[in-house]
Amino acid sequence: MDALKLQLMYLDLTTAHVADALLRLGLPIRQAPATVRPLGDGVHMAGRARPARHHGSVDVFLEAIGHADAGDVLVVDNAGRDDEACVGDLVALEAERAGLAGLVVWGLHRDTRELRGMRLPVFSQGALPAGPQRLEPQGPDSLVSARIGGVEVTREDFVLGDDDGVLFLPLDRAADIAAAAGGIRDTERHQAARMRLGTSLRTQVRFADHLAARDRDGTTFREHLRAIGGAIEE
Missing domain, CATH: 3.50.30.40 (Ribonuclease E inhibitor RraA/RraA-like)
Incomplete structure (x- = not known):
């Protein structure tokens, strides 16, 4: 490259x-x-x-x-x-x-x-x-x-x-890494824009659902984010 x-x-x-x-x-x-x-x-x-x-x-x-x-x-x-x-x-x-x-x-x-x-x-x-x-x-x-x-x-x-x-x-992984990073960047920018317009991060990431899943079956926040397409942690 x-x-x-x-x-x-x-x-x-x-x-x-x-x-x-x-x-x-x-x-x-x-x-x-x-x-x-x-x-x-x-x-x-x-x-x-x-x-x-x-x-x-x-x-x-x-x-x-x-x-x-x-x-x-x-x-x-x-x-x-x-x-x-x-x-x-x-x-x-x-x-x-x-x-x-x-x-x-x-x-x-x-x-x-x-x-x-x-x-x-x-x-x-x-x-x-x-x-x-x-x-x-x-x-x-x-x-x-x-x-x-x-x-x-x-x-x-x-x-x-x-x-x-x-x-x-x-x-040799430059393109793969850039593609994944670009997706994370776009998600985070979208989340930040919604926060500035009044939608809290907790609402966007369905944090109440996470707490319920955590108490029910031990689901981690990272697993929850991956399931809903959120960012923050990765």
């Missing part, structure tokens, strides 16, 4: 919609730790993953960017270290000018003011003035995969990020 098609497919889908879709489809929810946050507000990013493992030098990032396609997202594994910033303005600017769609760092950044002035969405665990003082050998898998928290990310994944965080998704 090319970058433009992927971005258009997910343009109006949030990470919350997609997380609920994964649950509905029985797929694992692979997400960055909650500490990985966007530098700005109103961010939306979608693109194929371009992994890079940091070993103390930015050369691995420049190499990854050199292999990247426009629309990719650079996914940086710095093992969540809190003693060094591994990405700054020059790497981010290089990524932006190469046409990348974003940057996700399991670690820290610096040059915050400059990064916030760019169009490139940047997600990281925070800022620190000092860069790395170490230099370790680059491994054979440094451009093959990246670990972000407990998630391993490869080129077979794509990345979706917004104000709620970052998801890593299987590229």
Whole structure:
């Protein structure tokens, strides 16, 4: 799937919609730790993953960017270290000018003011003035995969990020996930519109019926919602 098609497919889908879709489809929810946050507000990013493992030098990032396609997202594994910033303005600017769609760092950044002035969405665990003082050998898998928290990310994944965080998704299921997420989005928008016009959420989801079914046979709220075509939980 090319970058433009992927971005258009997910343009109006949030990470919350997609997380609920994964649950509905029985797929694992692979997400960055909650500490990985966007530098700005109103961010939306979608693109194929371009992994890079940091070993103390930015050369691995420049190499990854050199292999990247426009629309990719650079996914940086710095093992969540809190003693060094591994990405700054020059790497981010290089990524932006190469046409990348974003940057996700399991670690820290610096040059915050400059990064916030760019169009490139940047997600990281925070800022620190000092860069790395170490230099370790680059491994054979440094451009093959990246670990972000407990998630391993490869080129077979794509990345979706917004104000709620970052998801890593299987590229070969992109269309299925988007279709399920779109249905959830539309249901939730319809419910919200009805609420604004005076119909409570409890009425819409027939909450009294759920309570009766729960007391009668132990039906869960999620099972009830699936039976009536509601959303909320997935």
